[in-house]
Amino acid sequence: MLGDQLDASGPAFRGHRPGEARVLIVESDHALARLPFNGERRVLVIGAMRRFAADLRDAGWTVDLRRAPTLAEGVHAHAAEHQPDRVVMAHPTSRSGVALARRLGRQLPVPVEVREPAGFITAPGELDQVLGRRQPRMDTFYREMRLRLGILVDDHGRPEGGAWSMDKENRRPPPRSRDLGAPAPWLPPADDPLDRALRDEMAHLPRTGHGGQRVMAASAREAEQALDRFIEARLAGFGPHQDAMMDEDWAMSHPLLSGPLNLGILSPLRVARRVADALGDGAPVASVEGFVRQVIGWREYVWGWYWRREWRHANALEATGPVPAALTGGATRMRCVQVAWEGIDARGYSHHIQRLMVLGTLMLLRGTRPWAATRWFWAAHVDASAWVMAPNVVGMALFADGGQMMTKPYAASGAYINRMSDHCRTCPYDPKKATGPTACPFTTLYWDFLHRHRERLGHNPRMSLSMRNLDRRDDLSAIRLRAREVMGQLDEGTA
Numbered sequence: 291m292l293g294d295q296l297d298a299s300g301p302a303f304r305g306h307r308p309g310e311a312r313v314l315i316v317e318s319d320h321a322l323a324r325l326p327f328n329g330e331r332r333v334l335v336i337g338a339m340r341r342f343a344a345d346l347r348d349a350g351w352t353v354d355l356r357r358a359p360t361l362a363e364g365v366h367a368h369a370a371e372h373q374p375d376r377v378v379m380a381h382p383t384s385r386s387g388v389a390l391a392r393r394l395g396r397q398l399p400v401p402v403e404v405r406e407p408a409g410f411i412t413a414p415g416e417l418d419q420v421l422g423r424r425q426p427r428m429d430t431f432y433r434e435m436r437l438r439l440g441i442l443v444d445d446h447g448r449p450e451g452g453a454w455s456m457d458k459e460n461r462r463p464p465p466r467s468r469d470l471g472a473p474a475p476w477l478p479p480a481d482d483p484l485d486r487a488l489r490d491e492m493a494h495l496p497r498t499g500h501g502g503q504r505v506m507a508a509s510a511r512e513a514e515q516a517l518d519r520f521i522e523a524r525l526a527g528f529g530p531h532q533d534a535m536m537d538e539d540w541a542m543s544h545p546l547l548s549g550p551l552n553l554g555i556l557s558p559l560r561v562a563r564r565v566a567d568a569l570g571d572g573a574p575v576a577s578v579e580g581f582v583r584q585v586i587g588w589r590e591y592v593w594g595w596y597w598r599r600e601w602r603h604a605n606a607l608e609a610t611g612p613v614p615a616a617l618t619g620g621a622t623r624m625r626c627v628q629v630a631w632e633g634i635d636a637r638g639y640s641h642h643i644q645r646l647m648v649l650g651t652l653m654l655l656r657g658t659r660p661w662a663a664t665r666w667f668w669a670a671h672v673d674a675s676a677w678v679m680a681p682n683v684v685g686m687a688l689f690a691d692g693g694q695m696m697t698k699p700y701a702a703s704g705a706y707i708n709r710m711s712d713h714c715r716t717c718p719y720d721p722k723k724a725t726g727p728t729a730c731p732f733t734t735l736y737w738d739f740l741h742r743h744r745e746r747l748g749h750n751p752r753m754s755l756s757m758r759n760l761d762r763r764d765d766l767s768a769i770r771l772r773a774r775e776v777m778g779q780l781d782e783g784t785a
């Protein structure tokens with residue numbers, strides 16, 4: 291079992307019964323140490339593997355949970371010790387995992403059977419089947435998925451609530467209160483003994499953040515509790531403020547389910563069906579649709595895109611800059627960035643709109659090298675893995691695939707963050723200003739970005755309004771000067 295396929299009803303278990311097969315789980319030193327991962331990520335992932343092994347043993351399985359320098363060495367050591375007559379595994383979720391499975395197939399003296407992936411509704415390559423000859427766009431894919439799965443569609447194939455997307459209703463700015471006022475999410479006990487032991491055990495590894503708080507479920511039982519809590523208490527409020535950010539509300543109405551989904555301990559189809567069923571119990575259709583779109587739409591779309599192309603070398607905007615120093619130990623006065631960083635530092639979590647419109651947009655506008663950005667996101671967040679990072683960071687946030695996945699870059703000025711958050715109220719910068727010492731770095735860099743990429747993006751019809759607005763500006767020289775200054779400050783950690 292790979293560490294992100296922790297599902298006892300998954301493909302690798304099919305046809306086997308306890309007592310008839312041995313389950314191998316490898317804790318790889320290399321996988322743990324290859325990036326300065328967030329400490330809470332290691333607590334989540336290794337904790338989930340150990341809890342899964344314990345649950346399997348309770349159910350009568352023989353489990354070989356072993357530590358090894360690399361995954362491959364763990365498999366070889368197991369094979370030498372136990373002499374299996376064949377190896378069965380689910381399709382890995384990354385290209386490097388697929389390559390490893392092939393290598394093992396060549397090296398081991400027994401057959402290696404790779405079955406379908408665990409933890410997804412669609413298989414690699416299925417995105418194109420779902421879309422047929424149509425342009426790969428999320429909305430089209432999502433609609434097909436709803437029809438295929440019969441989720442939120444009536445007997446005539448029409449969307450529940452009268453529209454396929456309730457996005458317009460789900461983009462409200464934050465309320466004027468200190469926080470959203472949503473009931474608290476499910477959280478694991480603060481003094482969980484395994485979490486504590488893992489923090490001690492891995493304290494010597496280089497890491498991102500100071501941690502101390504696991505916020506995502508690390509076993510099937512916990513994942514069920516987290517899902518129940520979300521549906522019962524938080525789903526109703528999920529929709530309207532889905533895109534909003536608040537200084538004093540790190541979780542807003544988000545479900546914190548990406549970790550358990552990506553570890554395989556929670557099934558995406560079950561999650562989507564349970565949330566869709568909540569419609570019958572009175573949950574607002576906009577919230578239910580908004581959530582279902584994330585899971586059977588965005589998550590599967592991103593998974594499909596991972597297999598559609600190579601990501602590592604994509605750099606359509608020819609970005610060569612570093613990750614802003616504020617995110618690698620430096621300081622910043624930018625309130626929106628501070629708040630996102632505080633969440634990562636403490637919990638290894640920032641919510642979607644912080645990832646996309648604060649951290650991602652900052653790196654897009656700064657011109658951070660896409661793969662450096664990807665590695666940073668990977669190390670920073672507890673729920674990261676190869677398939678999810680590459681399309682989200684390289685394709686969605688940085689537009690480094692040249693617009694294959696998204697129709698336009700998510701470039702935005704401070705005006706967007708000002709509308710969708712309360713951060714600007716306590717920030718020394720002014721979101722309306724593009725020049726001068728108090729100009730918001732997002733605003734300055736937004737205009738500079740449009741100017742720098744006028745040739746590349748000018749022909750994109752979805753950018754034409756922005757380009758016309760750029761043409762109307764009579765302070766472009768001052769903006770460009772200020773942009774050079776801001777970039778230097780971002781690189782030094784003084785912005």
Ligand SMILES: Cc1cc2nc3c(=O)[nH]c(=O)nc-3n(C[C@H](O)[C@H](O)[C@H](O)COP(=O)(O)OP(=O)(O)OC[C@H]3O[C@@H](n4cnc5c(N)ncnc54)[C@H](O)[C@@H]3O)c2cc1C
Binds near residue numbers: 673
């Ligand atoms: C730059 C960037 C980096 C990201 N990195 C990760 C990552 O490392 N791991 C990860 O799981 N998600 C990632 N996402 C997607 C999304 O931000 C997270 O899934 C989400 O913030 C997790 O919080 P949540 O569980 O509270 O779910 P919500 O944001 O409220 O969404 C509900 C569920 O939908 C799924 N989902 C929604 N959007 C996406 C998406 N774009 N890609 C994949 N799944 C999605 C997740 O499983 C999530 O649990 C990233 C997005 C961006 C723009």
Ligand code: SF4
Binds near residue numbers: 624708719731
């Ligand atoms: S003014 Fe600019 S930097 Fe400050 S919080 Fe607003 S968007 Fe962020």
